[in-house]
Amino acid sequence: MTGPNPWTAMKTYCLILIPSVLFIASPGVDFADRGDAWPIAVSCVLLVLTSILMGFTAFVDPGVIPRNPEPEDESARLPRSLGVIATGQQIELKYCYTCRIFRPPRCAHCSICNNCVELFDHHCGWVGTCIGKRNYRQYTLFLYALSSLTLFICAMSAYHLKVITVEYMTAPQLEDLPLSEAFQKTLQRNPISFIVAVYSFGFMFFVIGLTGLHCYLLATGQTTHEQLKKSFPFANPHTKGPVQNCLALFCAPPISGHVDPRQPAGYSSTSSATNSKITFVDHNQLAQIVKERSVDGGTRHDHDGDSDGEIDGRIGEVEVEIERGGLLPGSVSDKD
Ligand SMILES: [Zn+2]
């Protein structure tokens, strides 16, 4: 769990588990008594699937980037953003004051978890964690499973009410009972079916709306964060088309994280900064590269600021290769 409050996921899980159990225990058992066991079987499978996927979303590191443990070198007068040329494209790396790192592209700092997260989508207040590079796949699958479960429970509860009402209306001893009276009798006998049907009907709008939004974001290759910020008003450079975006998300191999789950979130699993994959986003190392290149006096590395070394704004450019959205150590290419 990387979110600050582990109980958030448990509370949300109760909102899913309680109506599902009520459905199985009341209309599900009634269907089984009539010889139809499949509603119980389908709802159990969907509930187990939803639970597993929610667990994987909530308890997996979303892609937290370890903080720079070194205190900031005030004398270095470092930039707060840095222009880099990555795979031929000019991009701007923003500096995170809390984590003391230059953020890789598409990374953002979550104010709730207080960490920088790779390919940050949003902080999910329901699951209680950030949704990022390492748990977005599980999150979207969780939404699909939850939508299916909610739809199924809603439809079957409503169908159960209909079956009982028709039974009352056609019962020979009740002699053509009107619909309203038959429905009233149904509610008295099956209040749980009615409660579950109404609850899941309301819940369905929220869940299916959210699922639809993430289908759109996946098809267009955006994160929720980018969509809200309107990061790509003209063309999104990260999209490869709906099919390729889906394949890239669902068929990609598992992505390794940067943090050790046994340690507090936000700190690297290795004490040796030089061996860590995240080394390059270490502020001091990146600063050293910028400084050395500025001393070289190459035209590409000139300060944009004033003569005494303005710390704000872009002061230089370095060429890097970007792999999996992160900056790797030793990937700074010296092409001078
Ligand atoms: Zn940060």
Ligand SMILES: [Zn+2]
């Ligand atoms: Zn968060």
